[in-house]
Amino acid sequence: MTTILSIQSSVAYGHVGNSAATFPLMRLGVEVWPVLTVHFSNNTSYPSKRGPLLAPSDVAEVVTGIDELGVLAQVDAVLTGYQGAPEMGAEILRIVALVKERNPKAVWCCDPVMGDVGRGMYVLPGIPEFMRDHVVPAADILTPNHYELDYLTGRETHTVADVLGAADALRAQGPGTVLVTSVVAEGADPDTVMMIAVGEQGAWSVTTPLLERSFTGSGDLTASVFLASLLEDESLETAVGRTAAVVYSVLEKTTELGRRELALVPAQDELIAPSHTFEVRRLR
Numbered sequence: 001m002t003t004i005l006s007i008q009s010s011v012a013y014g015h016v017g018n019s020a021a022t023f024p025l026m027r028l029g030v031e032v033w034p035v036l037t038v039h040f041s042n043n044t045s046y047p048s049k050r051g052p053l054l055a056p057s058d059v060a061e062v063v064t065g066i067d068e069l070g071v072l073a074q075v076d077a078v079l080t081g082y083q084g085a086p087e088m089g090a091e092i093l094r095i096v097a098l099v100k101e102r103n104p105k106a107v108w109c110c111d112p113v114m115g116d117v118g119r120g121m122y123v124l125p126g127i128p129e130f131m132r133d134h135v136v137p138a139a140d141i142l143t144p145n146h147y148e149l150d151y152l153t154g155r156e157t158h159t160v161a162d163v164l165g166a167a168d169a170l171r172a173q174g175p176g177t178v179l180v181t182s183v184v185a186e187g188a189d190p191d192t193v194m195m196i197a198v199g200e201q202g203a204w205s206v207t208t209p210l211l212e213r214s215f216t217g218s219g220d221l222t223a224s225v226f227l228a229s230l231l232e233d234e235s236l237e238t239a240v241g242r243t244a245a246v247v248y249s250v251l252e253k254t255t256e257l258g259r260r261e262l263a264l265v266p267a268q269d270e271l272i273a274p275s276h277t278f279e280v281r282r283l284r
Contacts, residue, residue, distance in 0.1 A: 002029070002030045002031065002232070004075070004078070005035065005063075005072075005077070005095075006018055006021055006022060006033065006035065006224075007035045007078065007095065008034070008081040008082060009037050009039075009082045009084070010034070010036040010038065010039050011040050011041065012039070012040070012041050014042050014217070014260075015217045015264055016216050017082055017217070018036060019217070020218075020220035020262060021034075021224035024224050024225060024271050025224050025228055027272065028225070030231070033075070037053075037059060037082065037083060038053045039051050056088050059092075059095070067102070073102040073103045074103070075103055077106060077107045077227055078096050078108045079110075079111075080108070080110050080111065081113050083113070084124070084127075085126070086124075086130040107140040109140065109141035109226075109227040110143070111144075111222075112135060112136075112142060112148050112152065114128045114131060114147075114148050115128075115151070116182070117184075121151075128151060132151070136152060137173050137174040139174060140175060141177045141179070142170060142175040143178075144170075145182040145219060146180060146182050149170070153166040153169045155169070159185055160194075167203070171198065171199075177199040177230070177236065178199070179196070179197045179198075181195050181222055183196050183205075188207070195240055197226075197236050199236045201236045202237075202284055203284050204241075205280075205283055206280050208248045208276075208278055211255055215251055215262065216262075218262070221250065225242065225246050226239055226243040237280050240280060242274075244278050246271055246274045248276055249267070249275045249276050250262060250264065252276070253266060253270060254267065
């Protein structure tokens with residue numbers, strides 16, 4: 001059975017971070033060991049929140065306890081998202097190295113959560129630079145959105161060719177696979193949005209309708225489904241197609257129900273058999 005060590009934020013109410021990744025991964029048949037970097041009452045898009053930002057030493061203690069059980073070698077992948085502070089990022093790097101020491105075949109999938117179009121950077125100072133300078137070279141799979149891709153590469157990407165060039169620049173630094181989400185490209189239908197996956201096998205894009213609202217946790221859901229698909233030995237083409245279908249179907253269901261938070265429980269069947277499928281187009 002596939003096992004993922006998921007080191008992310010957590011909320012009591014709603015679905016972001018581990019609260020958006022753990023249930024979908026389990027529903028997909030993956031064993032998940034969640035480790036929390038924060039434990040908030042709710043996500044930060046609300047007017048207020050409460051709860052602790054956990055110290056890196058707390059996270060280290062949890063992982064040390066797992067290691068003392070002698071089971072870290074069972075981990076096939078580490079999944080990370082919002083890291084809280086550069087000090088937490090440094091601890092995550094140490095944990096990833098430990099997991100790979102225990103299982104050299106393990107991979108690290110990082111969603112480099114930093115910001116988005118229209119919101120700018122919404123993480124603490126120092127996190128974007130840490131992501132760019134330390135996380136990118138160490139990650140095996142990276143899932144930035146279009147805004148984050150531009151920051152990480154120091155580029156302004158407008159066309160599909162621009163995005164491919166930026167993804168190649170990231171891959172040259174370390175990650176073998178890059179999935180770029182929320183891509184809005186010049187010349188594309190303005191009522192659509194794209195995912196572009198680039199790896200050793202080639203590059204593919206999937207275009208889905210644009211839902212006229214914002215979602216929290218959709219990036220966490222995307223990274224988890226994409227990683228699970230790759231760990232099932234699916235091709236990059238199949239993985240990006242499956243991810244786009246699942247994520248769009250869940251977001252559509254969330255919209256239909258009028259939910260602010262991802263409707264993961266009502267939409268759980270979409271994780272297994274999404275209502276929509278989309279053409280996967282080979283770019284090269």
